Amino acid sequence: QCNVINANFDGSLNEIHHMVLASGKANNENYTFREMLKEDDASDFIKAMVKETQDHESREHWEIVKRSSIPPGVKTIQAIWSFKRKRFPDGSLNKHKARLCAHGGMQQWGVNYWETYAPVVNWISVRFLLILSKIVGLESRAIDFVLAFPQAELDVPVYMELPIGMEVKGDAEERRTKVLRLKKSLYGLKQASANWHDMLKRGLELRGFQESIADPCVFIFKDQDNPTKHRSLKDETFKPNSLEGKKTQDSEGNSAYVINGTTIPPIKASFDSIRDFKESTSAIIVLVYVDDCIILSRDQQSIQKFTDSLQHGPEKFVFTDEGSIDKYLGVNIEQLSDESGFKMTQPHLIQRILEAANIDLSTTNSRPTPAVNPLLTRDEKGPERKHDWKYRTLTGMLGYLQLTSRPDCSMATHQCARFNSNPKLSHERAVKRICKYLAGTMNEGIIFCPDPSKGLECHVDADFAGGWSSGDHINPEAVLSRTGFVISYAGCPVFWCSKLQSEITLSTTESEYVALSMAMREVLPFMNLMTEISDFLPVKSDKPKFYCTVWEDNRSCIKVAESPKFTPRTKHIALKYHHFRQYVPDGTLVIKPIDTLEQTADILTKPLDSTKFKYLRMKLCGW
Numbered sequence: 001q002c003n004v005i006n007a008n009f010d011g012s013l014n015e016i017h018h019m020v021l022a023s024g025k026a027n028n029e030n031y032t033f034r035e036m037l038k039e040d041d042a043s044d045f046i047k048a049m050v051k052e053t054q055d056h057e058s059r060e061h062w063e064i065v066k067r068s069s070i071p072p073g074v075k076t077i078q079a080i081w082s083f084k085r086k087r088f089p090d091g092s093l094n095k096h097k098a099r100l101c102a103h104g105g106m107q108q109w110g111v112n113y114w115e116t117y118a119p120v121v122n123w124i125s126v127r128f129l130l131i132l133s134k135i136v137g138l139e140s141r142a143i144d145f146v147l148a149f150p151q152a153e154l155d156v157p158v159y160m161e162l163p164i165g166m167e168v169k170g171d172a173e174e175r176r177t178k179v180l181r182l183k184k185s186l187y188g189l190k191q192a193s194a195n196w197h198d199m200l201k202r203g204l205e206l207r208g209f210q211e212s213i214a215d216p217c218v219f220i221f222k223d224q225d226n227p228t229k230h231r232s233l234k235d236e237t238f239k240p241n242s243l244e245g246k247k248t249q250d251s252e253g254n255s256a257y258v259i260n261g262t263t264i265p266p267i268k269a270s271f272d273s274i275r276d277f278k279e280s281t282s283a284i285i286v287l288v289y290v291d292d293c294i295i296l297s298r299d300q301q302s303i304q305k306f307t308d309s310l311q312h313g314p315e316k317f318v319f320t321d322e323g324s325i326d327k328y329l330g331v332n333i334e335q336l337s338d339e340s341g342f343k344m345t346q347p348h349l350i351q352r353i354l355e356a357a358n359i360d361l362s363t364t365n366s367r368p369t370p371a372v373n374p375l376l377t378r379d380e381k382g383p384e385r386k387h388d389w390k391y392r393t394l395t396g397m398l399g400y401l402q403l404t405s406r407p408d409c410s411m412a413t414h415q416c417a418r419f420n421s422n423p424k425l426s427h428e429r430a431v432k433r434i435c436k437y438l439a440g441t442m443n444e445g446i447i448f449c450p451d452p453s454k455g456l457e458c459h460v461d462a463d464f465a466g467g468w469s470s471g472d473h474i475n476p477e478a479v480l481s482r483t484g485f486v487i488s489y490a491g492c493p494v495f496w497c498s499k500l501q502s503e504i505t506l507s508t509t510e511s512e513y514v515a516l517s518m519a520m521r522e523v524l525p526f527m528n529l530m531t532e533i534s535d536f537l538p539v540k541s542d543k544p545k546f547y548c549t550v551w552e553d554n555r556s557c558i559k560v561a562e563s564p565k566f567t568p569r570t571k572h573i574a575l576k577y578h579h580f581r582q583y584v585p586d587g588t589l590v591i592k593p594i595d596t597l598e599q600t601a602d603i604l605t606k607p608l609d610s611t612k613f614k615y616l617r618m619k620l621c622g623w
């Protein structure tokens with residue numbers, strides 16, 4: 001059962017992480033070692049193997065030891081080669097990539113790994129800060145850490161078999177007696193991502209950054225009243241997370257550390273770049289997505305000093321400077337010609353989706369909308385699928401697309417993904433309709449034109465028991481209502497959601513109220529992020545606190561939200577949905593009515609006719 005936690009009571013999926021099913025083996029250009037050898041460009045992959053091995057050895061990520069030196073009871077793990085053709089967002093070839101990984105599946109919890117969790121930045125934070133940087137005029141830069149995970153120290157000793165293709169002195173018999181003792185967190189280890197994030201977090205905190213309370217992958221450096229700005233670094237030392245860190249002296253008598261048998265060079269000079277950064281740098285915001293970072297500041301000089309401190313600091317971070325942000329995590333970020341904003345698109349991902357669904361653009365007519373009535377049902381007695389393309393792969397890629405740049409497809413994608421376990425012909429046709437809609441809008445996405453006069457807004461809507469009209473009156477999911485909401489800042493969408501409610505509601509008022517409560521779970525933490533950013537950036541606000549205008553098209557729902565009383569018709573609503581009501585009396589949340597025809601979130605709750613769909617798409621996406 002995939003993602004059982006997010007299953008409805010009837011067994012259908014309510015929500016699934018967008019990357020779970022995104023990889024399709026047939027067309028995603030990932031290869032094992034044996035598969036790589038059958039490719040026409042195998043020689044290019046072999047060159048990438050040599051480079052990968054040389055990079056690891058030059059950075060001393062491991063040492064070759066005798067098998068007999070392994071402590072009793074400790075098992076070795078296998079080495080795995082992974083190959084991929086990396087491409088730019090436009091589909092052109094970037095490079096041939098060979099990645100040497102450790103077989104993390106052979107590790108044992110409590111023996112050679114403990115903590116594995118590492119967060120990634122939320123897209124709501126990325127969009128909000130990009131919008132804010134456009135309003136304020138911030139400078140931006142993207143950096144990509146090279147071999148990020150192996151830059152972090154291992155917290156426990158791990159031994160790995162020699163990888164295929166690696167040469168060692170001696171004959172084949174001698175090779176069997178050697179293994180690799182890992183010094184760094186190789187890709188594939190269960191704790192690799194956690195070790196890397198901890199190292200990067202410590203490095204940023206050493207430079208005076210503070211982790212955001214609302215998003216653990218947003219780090220903020222404040223140029224005023226920074227408690228670490230004037231702190232002396234004379235006696236500070238950087239101690240990597242290792243079991244074998246011992247203080248010693250180098251050949252010149254300077255302080256140093258021995259880590260896994262390697263002497264760390266003198267650290268005094270490495271702190272000069274950090275001191276220079278702290279003393280003469282304006283405010284900086286860093287967004288972290290594993291090894292990809294976005295840096296925002298008022299001037300390029302501050303960004304340059306920060307990157308210098310990363311490169312020359314005690315950690316000696318290795319990264320490439322990607323320059324200005326024109327693409328991020330597969331999303332094209334294009335500045336508008338009149339410089340009034342920017343546009344996010346993913347034409348290459350759409351092209352991959354069409355190829356995976358066997359859509360021929362020369363013989364396919366586009367569709368005006370991604371979904372039509374009636375809503376999809378289980379269709380257990382319906383005809384089987386006709387095509388053999390991977391249904392789960394398509395819904396996975398569509399899930400990432402709707403999450404990042406195509407909210408107009410959110411509702412259609414979500415209802416298709418609910419039936420991943422047993423798709424029928426009706427579900428297959430629904431996916432193909434989405435693909436045909438995308439074929440006609442391949443180069444479109446979201447147009448962000450920030451309006452500084454507008455603040456934080458949230459449009460909320462619900463489709464009460466929408467599946468009942470489909471004619472399926474047996475299955476309980478037919479009466480589940482669908483929540484849809486859009487959170488906007490400066491008139492630009494920063495977050496959206498289309499999701500079935502997990503409980504059956506008994507009226508339109510209750511379904512709208514549950515939708516309102518679900519939206520506030522995203523709005524309230526986001527307001528905390530705005531509060532943190534406002535300390536040094538002019539975020540739109542007329543009062544000391546941040547306020548959110550919530551647009552709701554059901555007046556009974558507004559009445560329930562504003563009233564502290566429990567009436568006979570509302571007392572059965574679970575207490576978990578009332579969490580936001582304390583913010584209504586003090587004005588933190590201002591709930592206002594809106595005409596149903598102007599309700600932007602309506603596009604996220606049900607299929608619409610082409611006229612209304614295009615009108616709301618213009619309001620949401622800008623085209």
